[in-house]
Amino acid sequence: MTALDVSPARPPAGSRPATPARLDATTPLVARREVAIVAATFALFPLVAALAPGTPTSAKARALALTRLQGTHVVGAEELLRAWFDRLPPAVSAATEIAYLTLHVTAIVGVGVWLVVRRPSDYRRFRIAFVIAQLMTIATYVLLPTAPPHLASTPGLDAASWSDVVQYRYAAFPSGHVVFACLVAGTAAWWVRGRRLAPLYPTAVALVAIATGHHTVADVVAGALIAAVALVVARRPSRGSRALGPDRVRRRQGHGHGQRRGNGQRRGHAAAPVRDGT
Template sequence: MRSAVTDAALPLAPPPGPRRRALLPARLRPTGRPRLWVELAFSAALYFAYSRTRNLVPEHRTAALHRAADIWRAERWLHLDPELAVNHAANKVTWLIVGMNYYYATLHFVVTLGVLVWLYVRRPEHYRAARTALYAATVLALAGFTFFALAPPRFLAGQGFVDTVVAHHTWGSWDSGQVASVSNQYAAMPSVHIVWSAWSGLTLAALARRTWVRVLGICYPVVTFTVILATANHFVADAVAGALTLAVGFLLQRLLTGRPAYGP
């Protein structure tokens, strides 16, 4: 029989902490790997939504150009306007700016898709939460394109910006028929390049096991930010809006599931 002194010396178990309430019921927030066809259906739905915003481009052109001029004027007044200097400096080095043009046109999709596949295969316990944050932020961005169409800086040629894709005849020019038919050229706010690159970088930095992969994850959105300014595809304000959009995406994911995207 234990003595009273011995029992008193035993540490008491800490009381359980408060549980975060989730908006979704438990049956709608599993943690395992989802079915592939469900993920493909999500992707198709996002593409359909993007197509709807693209169809509104002709109606938004004039307003988008006026907003771009207003944002550029506001950034200059605040002295937060490195876009023109970065655009001109990069444009002087042909191999650099051509590489940035291809970076902008390709890695945006390749890296994001690659990280999604890596999560699905190698980190299935984190896939649903991280994917939910990404998709929530993307839907918010699509809403921004619909209600706040904004032209990129490269459309403000009168302000001195150089459209680097046109100037260097890079493959996939935005003025070519094929690209123009599948892209919304007035979808600068928020920057989806920042949304997706920051999500990819955070995911790799949080979940990758190799140090060099985590370092690449940290560097990737920083390089992307430089590229979107150098190619005159986005304002600084677009990048800030993209970062805030992703933050809201992670917040919505946390509210829906009651757990952090990269938690244990």
């Protein structure tokens, strides 16, 4: 008589055990590491403001040179947009300025948190794109300090502002706001439904940046190019890359703890050869 097998049921051979969708994304070590990386990247802005590369004269001269390179038609369109913005009610223009100064950080952080929660295995690529774009932007600020349009035509030193603590006043080229907006839009175009609407956000940010006198078309184009390069580099598959999410955990568990098969064979071990006695 065959003994009754009372061992608990095991999943079929080759199946993968279920794992929590957010196992890696919520571990304290990973969370602290990611927060440190993002915080250090953001800290580059006040660092450049403290270093204050270049001089006001050279920054304004570079801004005027870029304006001349744009041509009269582009400059005329910029002036029309700024004139229209100046005619808006003060409450509307003030709200637009506040949104312009705060929304880009809120959007980029919000997208990062959303990826960690909903698509943790894709977060690493987004973080890589963010860091690359930030480094390229900061390097351009240091090498080519450029005054914004509303300061380019004013002679001498400019009055100090509270924003000088976190943002260098002669960091107009490229537009960091457009860089952030394009990173958000590029992420939405890859991983969110309604991706056809994604370009509307950076377009709106670019128009506001020009209308408020913070940037020119050249600044906007340079910001979009930097974001595009960062997104393309981050999307390239790398051999041996380690995802933040559950993919790596599932791969590890897929090879672990052998499960019994017929004839005493364990998962992960080859079956013993059968000898014919010859």
